[in-house]
Amino acid sequence: MKLTEAISRDDASTIHPYYTLEFFPPRTDSGFENLLTRLSRLSVLNPIGLTITWGAGGSTKQRSLDLAEAALGENPVTILHLTCTNMERDMLDDTLDNAKARGIQNILALRGDPPRGEEYWIPCDPQFQHASDLVKYIRKRDGDEFCVGVAAYPDGHSLDEDAEIANLKLKVDAGADFIITQLFYDADGFLMWLKKVRESGVEVPVLAGVMPIQSYASFLRMTKLCASRVPPSLIASLEPIRHDDEAVKEFGVEFATDMIRTITSPNHNGPTVQGIHFCTLNLEKSTWRILDNLGWIGTTAHVLDEGKNRLIQPDSNVRPSSASLLITPHDAASAATPKEAEDTGPISHTTTTLPALPANQAVTWDDFPNGRFGSADSAAFGVRDPYKNELGMTAAEVHRLWGQPETIEDLNAMFLKHLRGHSPFSTTPWSPNPIAAETKFILPRLIEFTSKGTWTVASQPAVDCMPSDDEVFGWGPKDGFVFQKAFCEFFCEFVTLERLKHKAAALDTVKFFAANAKGEMMTNMAPGESNAVTWGVFPGKEVMQPTVIERSAFQAWAEEAFGIWSEWALFFPPASTTRQLLERVRDERWLVSVCHHDFKNPNDLWDLLLET
Template sequence: MATIIEKIGSLASEEPFFSFEFFPPKTDSGVQNLIPRLRRMTKLNPLFINITWGAGGSTATKSLEIAKLCTEELGITVCLHLTCTNMEKRVIDEALANAKKYSIRNILALRGDSPRGEEYWTPPESQEFKYAVDLVKYIREQYGDYFCIGVAAYPEGYADGSSPEEQDPLLDLPYLVEKTKAGANFIMTQLFFDVDKFVAFEKMLNEHESGVFNGIPLIPGLLPISTYQSFIRTAKLSHANIPEDVMDKLNAVPNADDEQVKQVGVQVLVNMINDIYTRTSHRVRGFHFYTLNLERSTGLILEKSPILRPRAHGSTYVPQPVAVKEPVSIESALAAGVSGVKLDDSISAHWDDFPNGRWGDPRSPAYGEIDGYGVTLHATPDKALKLWGSPETSSDISDLFVKYLTGELPVLPWAEEEGLSAETKLIEDDLIKLNKLGLWTVASQPAINSVKSDDPVFGWGPHNGYVFQKALVEFFVPEQKFFSLKDKLQGNESISYYAGNASGDFFSNMSASDVNAITWGVFPNREVVQPTIIEEQSFRAWMDDAFEIWKEWQRLYSPSTKTYELMGNIHDSYFLVSIVHHDYVNGKALWELLHE
């Protein structure tokens, strides 16, 4: 199998190309449905695809299995991510050996700590690899030139939890020089939306006095915009600046109308690609798409981009930005195969376009955390210690949850630094009561019955529709309290619940095949839309992460402390409970039940 550098070298001198990135889905059905998606998208002729690697090697097995399938069955060149932070040397050795075994010749060598920032309490001397450059050097020492190695770059400066004003690519430049000298073959950037900053970054590398970047491809990382909320969240996690003109275009359409947001987002990316290709005098000609395991937005961008559309259709290279007309649209090609080749699956190319993330359909390849890094505390260790201190009792933990609800704390390990949503504010008093009782809430929503789709608090979806939702609450609770509560829940026909602990104990009053739609909408000229569901597979997948966050929090402290012991006890003895109340007409029903 060819390396990425060999494939780039086989192209004409200014010929554009693109690549896709996928992450291992959280559920088994998600993995199964990713396979036909990969088959469809590889028909679009990407030069290569990236498969991500979860923090600490958490997705090692899945990542390698997907990479192997792409190489052996789809015949596509694969670049396997490999992170080294908090990674045992044994895991890295096994990954590299298996990559070679499966003829995977491309590695993206990453430190792997973003977006976490600094190291945990673990003493630095216990780390085999501290930085990405250590991993690059190790791969070269062990395998010579067998692997083509890519490294990461940050056009706006590396974000370590500091304010955007303190990000500066010049500060990162010595590290990028070091990684390149150590043996990097290409550079791939973090996602960005500010083309001016990227062009300035490319110019800085191109004119570097050492000449170390001469002949090293720089590939910009681009994020297709599928929904407004996912766009804002991912940009925030990556500390990417959003130019004013981009925000103006997105804010010109209803943020809750996903279809309109998508269309605007497609044009934003098309313009970015054209600007980058033109303003760098075609030196930058490769574009990497962070697909988030979705396909429609990426397909639409390729369809509308005069730079990339010819390659996506397998046409002869067009050396400069011109209008290109083709009889076959990529929108239809994704569903039926490019050039009319019928694929062996019947799943729509965009059946899961909008309901992705934690509350979406667990059958979707895009189900789960959209950033792909696995569990995180949503704060750097220094910031976490400053905010949360060193709790030593369960009452101390209750106080932290209450302070988050009242706005005294900006973030919790299970909640990003966004503050309470407008709808959560409506049940704030109920949540505070629960947390004071030792039921630590990590998710919730109030019930609503037939609210206009353009409502400023609850609205979503197309104009002139109506939306509904059932009351939901999810919380950690001590084992003894759970079993007292379980007796009230088990026979209540208005309640559906799931509960489980880190040891594998699981309880529910539903069957494994039951599905609860907790948010739905009725709109003109379309079927009822159910973007938010609760069912067993999704709860189990989330439950593992939810308990793992206790372990992440615990790692901030020395094992000899009371806080470390407290975190371990909570992880081992608490239950996570998710409750849905079906009486969405009575908005108080769930809270009255729990406050008894």
């Protein structure tokens, strides 16, 4: 079904705005399978549609198509994101044909990452320079077979506001049927922008992009990547609770609820939105909570009659209580195993009341965190930015930050500059932020280790029973205690890895994973064994283990880490000394993740590494 058809039916039969849910293809097979189970659970929220993101340059093509096809089993309105930048026309044609064959009728046409100046990238078809080009191409190629949407940027993008709105109108005039906006956190600013959009003559449906705040770190990262305006009052509210993940998530639910009420309320001068687009980051708890706060669950028309493949109106008087959503005090601490996640069965599309979701099931077990250090079985594993390439930078930014290294010594200097923090721009392609406060406790050891030509990209000191509100090491709810094992991750030569392997063989306390760009692995871990390197104990809650490193998680990260070497190299001409150096290092070095389990002796790991 096309989104515009579903919206037309919705207008006559519901009492609140419609909404879509966005997902990205997980990096691991187990994460993919668990996301399918999550889609089944979320289907009872009755979204008008599901959208599936598309990796830069078609990097997630097959997984995106597979996920979109699976999503069709949960919702007839499935929208596939599709970008044209850095993609050959043959790939676009193949994707459109493939989508059509799978029954996908909706496309969100995006330009994708902009052309980056002097970057030496994969050649692409010059006819696709803007999203409007892609819209025109789809219309010319497939007529009205697809319902086509485009993106909009309430907080600006690469142009000033008037130019952005003119560009949006150009996309609509090219044949776009609907608009989904970039995420934003300034409701008043959004409403002023929407008024200008309508005054420009754009009349197609606009779905406002809402990304609930999941954690303080992810909020800062995503708003930076998306260039979103953040009201000072929002930062002021988050600052006192930034170390309490559960409090931040709760605040994010309430903030998103209030923002949606503001932009959908008719009690202000100007237009309101009738559609909300939830950027879920493959998590579900916040979306459940927000929709429950709004009173939008159980009163919508978006229940699928599977026998007749049409939308039907459920009993609008049936409304589940908050209790039936299982918003319990300890669900953020759930630690269900992947098996428990897999055993959570699908829920029928025609259910009109929400069943209770018992504690310790997959609705909550991956709430903290949703990043690369979490469980690889999580549907949210590995998200950095599902919309961009790994670096997400222009050529000018890359050259300004890291220069044009031509020797191993130049690379040594870059990694050491990051550790020593010589300037605000002291980063590496694998460490986009300045070193954390806790790193200063092991900084002399890291500098000495890196000086020997072994390049560290992640680390943490050992911590034994630190209060959860500690300014440096604290995290999680108040009145708890946190622990962590010494951990280090680095690129090294094979001879160094061999020495480490030899030394670790005599120590039960040292465990490691290692991988190279070819996908070869080396480890002293037993099959199924993992390193839980951070955990916390809190009153009335199960033990939280937000940092777990195991085989499939490390493999996924290693693929990404070596991909960053490849992408960095593409910013330089093929025959240049810099490109040849970066590609040679990528092919010859190993990525190693080593953990020392004796957190009572914080110096043991660093003594071992320096001996190695």
